[in-house]
Amino acid sequence: MNILITGSTSGIGLQLARDYLARGNTVYCCGRNTASLTSLIRDFPDFAQILCFDTADRIDCSERLEKLPALDLVILNAGTCEYINAANFDSELYERVVKTNLIGTANCLEFLIPKLKPGGSLAIMGSSSCYLPLPRAEAYGASKAAIEYLTKTLSISLKPSDINVSHIAPGFVETPLTALNNFPMPMSVSVEFASKKIRSGLSKKKSEIHFPISFTWILKAIRLCPFGVQKLLIEKLFRSSGPTLNLG
Numbered sequence: 001m002n003i004l005i006t007g008s009t010s011g012i013g014l015q016l017a018r019d020y021l022a023r024g025n026t027v028y029c030c031g032r033n034t035a036s037l038t039s040l041i042r043d044f045p046d047f048a049q050i051l052c053f054d055t056a057d058r059i060d061c062s063e064r065l066e067k068l069p070a071l072d073l074v075i076l077n078a079g080t081c082e083y084i085n086a087a088n089f090d091s092e093l094y095e096r097v098v099k100t101n102l103i104g105t106a107n108c109l110e111f112l113i114p115k116l117k118p119g120g121s122l123a124i125m126g127s128s129s130c131y132l133p134l135p136r137a138e139a140y141g142a143s144k145a146a147i148e149y150l151t152k153t154l155s156i157s158l159k160p161s162d163i164n165v166s167h168i169a170p171g172f173v174e175t176p177l178t179a180l181n182n183f184p185m186p187m188s189v190s191v192e193f194a195s196k197k198i199r200s201g202l203s204k205k206k207s208e209i210h211f212p213i214s215f216t217w218i219l220k221a222i223r224l225c226p227f228g229v230q231k232l233l234i235e236k237l238f239r240s241s242g243p244t245l246n247l248g
């Protein structure tokens, strides 16, 4: 298969790239970290292609993506997380997070949807934080809630073009991003586990890939409650996990 993965220099995206490369796929590995991209070429000289660009920069995206050949699978995974102090709301922080997570994804969609073969798949990285309103995730959670809406809408809009669209919503995964978290991460999983779940879900063309299910089903169950009950449950969870609980 011809596969493109954004954010393949670190964490979940790097593991996905390595796993798909190890199985003989051609993978277009994307990111800004040239040292990490170079190591993929060194380890998989026959299969890795590297594309160094900033997904939040539309011109950069067009220059890197417009000349690509047809693709079987695109995984838009690049993302970041910064936490908000609501009492001292920082709109520049908000713009940074939304620009990377949402606008960066939209920039890639513009140039990559036309590259997908009929029968191909598009997967977009959301987060289980989109299921509930979590304190300090005003920027990150909102960007991922928008990703959920965007992805689910695309899965309907692109069906006539025979393109399968999957929304990926992990719980905590141990990566350089979550290594910065200074709070407990319940039921966190390794990047190897995350990659296996994502690859398995994509091979079955699942429209939603969420894991670990023991964690995500709890969030989904709370989401079914009236908002007043959700608030009480989140506050309880919040108190028991310390003052900075949040999702990665």
Ligand SMILES: NC(=O)c1ccc[n+]([C@@H]2O[C@H](COP(=O)([O-])OP(=O)(O)OC[C@H]3O[C@@H](n4cnc5c(N)ncnc54)[C@H](OP(=O)(O)O)[C@@H]3O)[C@@H](O)[C@H]2O)c1
Binding pocket: 006, 007, 008, 009, 010, 011, 012, 013, 030, 031, 032, 033, 034, 053, 054, 055, 056, 077, 078, 079, 080, 081, 100, 104, 125, 126, 127, 128, 169, 170, 171, 172, 173, 174, 175, 176, 177, 178, 247, 248
């Ligand atoms: N870890 C978790 O617990 C967790 C849970 C739910 C969802 N997620 C989501 O999973 C995705 C990957 O997260 P991770 O934990 O693996 O984080 P990570 O290790 O920090 O990796 C983030 C990746 O995104 C790329 N990236 C970020 N901003 C970019 C930009 N402007 N242009 C191009 N590439 C950019 C980075 O590449 P460069 O630095 O090389 O540009 C890097 O490869 C994110 O969308 C995150 O929100 C993570």
